[in-house]
Amino acid sequence: MQEANKFYSDYGKRCGFGIQTRTSKKDDNNEELRLVCSREGKYVSSIRPEVKTLPSQTNQCPAGVTITRKDDKWFVRIVVLDHNHELCPQTSNLIRANRKLNMHAKHTLEVNDDVDVRINKSFLSMVGEAGGYENMQFMERDARNFIGQHRRSLCKEGDSQVLLRHF
Structure with missing residues (x-):
């Protein structure tokens, strides 16, 4: 399968x-x-095909x-x-x-985000490394979504550690 x-x-x-x-x-x-x-x-869209952009x-x-x-x-x-x-x-x-973010891309995004490198700059450096946009396996939006998830997971981990210290 x-x-x-x-x-x-x-x-x-x-x-x-x-x-x-x-x-x-x-x-x-x-x-x-x-x-x-x-x-x-x-x-099936309710908008007529002639009207769609x-x-x-x-x-x-x-x-x-x-x-x-x-x-x-x-x-x-x-x-x-x-x-x-x-x-x-x-x-x-x-x-x-x-579209897929490989482990190298995820690691690069995480490390750059931890040192406050903007996502668009990280993405542009990976585009350069890949030899152009046509060689990319993901889009900048995917990178932004991944960093958003990464930040939320860090917040959850931080919240649970604060809770553990109180007990």
């Missing part, structure tokens, strides 16, 4: 689309895993792979390769499902 997920994720990155995982368990011996295009969703995030794309487990054996049941939208392999690493 994990191998199929990794394979389809890598395929999506190469082709220029993100993936979502759908699982269902029928009983102890039967299980189904659907790996679908991230634009597979059911959302940005295309719809989901357009019920049929592309995906369904694998089924029966009695400890996995079978590929359905494969649909055709998408109903444009694919962009050059920017696939910036699709939300494909």
Whole structure:
């Protein structure tokens, strides 16, 4: 199951689309895993397409792979390769499902934040280190979100240490 997920994720990155995982368990011996295009969703906007400035995030794309487990054996049941939208392999690493902060980036952001280096400066230094924006695996917003989570966790740790000292 994990191998199929990794394979389809890598395929999506190469082709220029993100993936979502759908699982269902029928009983102890039967299980189904659907790996679908991230634009597979059911959302339908109330705004007419002619009025929109940005295309719809989901357009019920049929592309995906369904694998089924029966009695400890996995079978590929359905494969649909055709998408109903444009694919962009050059920017696939910036699709939300494909963006990842690696351990080096997390560590750099944490260390720089601890010494009060602004997030945009940290991000720009990592862009330079990577050789340009096109080589980045995440966006500045992801870095800001990570630092926000890091700061909240530090606050929680600090609060619990203060509480422990009182007892």
